[in-house]
Amino acid sequence: DYGPSLEHFQRSIDIARRVNYQRGLVHASGDMAGVYWMQGDYYRAMEMLQEALQAAMSIGYLHAAGVIVGNMGILYERVGELDNALLCYTQGLYIAVELKNLASLILNLGNIAHLHTLQMNYDMADTLFQHVLSVEEAVGDLKNLAMDLCRRAEALFLLQRYKDAQIMNNKALSTAREAKNIQIIFDSHLQAIRLELQRGHIETSLGCRQLRSMLTTWQEDGERAAIFYDIWRIDHQNTDAREVALRIYRELYEHTRDFTYRQRYQELTGEWLCAPDPLPLMPEIVAREGMRVEDLLMRVDLLVQQIGADAW
Numbered sequence: 079d080y081g082p083s084l085e086h087f088q089r090s091i092d093i094a095r096r097v098n099y100q101r102g103l104v105h106a107s108g109d110m111a112g113v114y115w116m117q118g119d120y121y122r123a124m125e126m127l128q129e130a131l132q133a134a135m136s137i138g139y140l141h142a143a144g145v146i147v148g149n150m151g152i153l154y155e156r157v158g159e160l161d162n163a164l165l166c167y168t169q170g171l172y173i174a175v176e177l178k179n180l181a182s183l184i185l186n187l188g189n190i191a192h193l194h195t196l197q198m199n200y201d202m203a204d205t206l207f208q209h210v211l212s213v214e215e216a217v218g219d220l221k222n223l224a225m226d227l228c229r230r231a232e233a234l235f236l237l238q239r240y241k242d243a244q245i246m247n248n249k250a251l252s253t254a255r256e257a258k259n260i261q262i263i264f265d266s267h268l269q270a271i272r273l274e275l276q277r278g279h280i281e282t283s284l285g286c287r288q289l290r291s292m293l294t295t296w297q298e299d300g301e302r303a304a305i306f307y308d309i310w311r312i313d314h315q316n317t318d319a320r321e322v323a324l325r326i327y328r329e330l331y332e333h334t335r336d337f338t339y340r341q342r343y344q345e346l347t348g349e350w351l352c353a354p355d356p357l358p359l360m361p362e363i364v365a366r367e368g369m370r371v372e373d374l375l376m377r378v379d380l381l382v383q384q385i386g387a388d389a390w
Contacts, residue, residue: 080117084114087109088110090102094106100133101133104134105130107126108126108149111123111125111126111127111149118334118335118336120153120157120334120335120354121355124153124358127149128150128361130142131150131361131363132361140176141179143173144170144173144177144182147166147170147363148189150360150364151165151189156336156337156338157335157337158341159357162360163189164190165360165364166360166364168186168190168371169363170182171183171186171187172374174186175377175378180213180381180385181219183213184210184213184214184217184219187209188207188210188229190206191207191209191210191229192229194206194233195236198236200233200236200237203230203233204234206371206375208230209379210226211223211227213381216382216386220256221259223253223257224253224254224259225250225254227246227247227250228254228266230246231266231269235269235272240273240276241277250266250269251263251266251267251270254266264296264301264304268305268308271288271308282313285312286309289305289308289309290305292305299329299330300326302322302326303330303342306320306326307319307345323342327339327340327343328343339351
């Protein structure tokens with residue numbers, strides 16, 4: 079119920095401003111950003127995150143600042159501004175390492191690895207995933223472990239290391255079931271069929287039937303679009319699957335300017351849907367040059383060693 083939600087968050091923000099309660103302003107602005115995010119209004123979500131970040135930095139609330147900067151990165155990634163996303167994730171990782179905030183470290187490092195996959199830097203992506211997986215295993219973060227196992231399996235698939243990708247994807251599926259991570263269960267099922275086809279373990283016709291059988295369980299618009307897209311991807315003669323996928327992706331893109339939907343539509347049709355307006359410029363704290371990811375990895379590994387020593 080987004081309308082009343084926005085009204086209450088705005089009242090909270092107004093009160094926080096009136097009494098100069100910066101910490102309250104951080105959380106109310108960040109939560110209001112989340113509502114705009116769920117509505118697909120990424121521009122307003124970014125504006126609210128910027129307000130939250132400014133309030134956090136004014137009182138040295140760095141734990142919140144690291145999370146906010148990471149969320150900014152996700153928004154930039156959603157609209158396809160990948161260079162800006164990388165800057166945000168790297169700054170968020172730097173803050174997380176400084177504060178030994180493992181939850182923020184995992185999210186930002188995992189997103190950096192995934193971003194390298196999107197930019198077709200598959201070897202670098204695989205290296206980064208190995209680092210973030212070691213942190214997730216050390217702290218027992220099953221939800222993010224499942225996601226990054228699945229994302230590493232994708233990078234390995236694109237590296238044409240199909241056997242390794244299948245092993246990784248099987249781990250992702252079993253971990254996702256344990257963590258009850260529904261999205262990764264779905265993604266791993268799709269990826270398993272792709273791998274079986276690529277390794278020649280099943281024929282195209284069987285792969286299509288297996289994908290269609292998923293439609294009885296997975297019925298959300300994004301899930302159905304992904305299934306029909308994969309059917310078309312393995313059988314370009316299947317124009318019915320293509321038509322269903324592009325229709326759903328076009329409708330999804332109308333409600334949220336998610337770059338993934340726009341990219342899939344382009345693959346299906348050869349044409350680009352209208353690009354969204356650029357998001358607001360990054361704050362100076364994010365835009366300035368920080369530490370390189372490669373330098374931060376050494377500190378990540380030291381934190382993992384410390385976790386192991388503390389557990390022992």
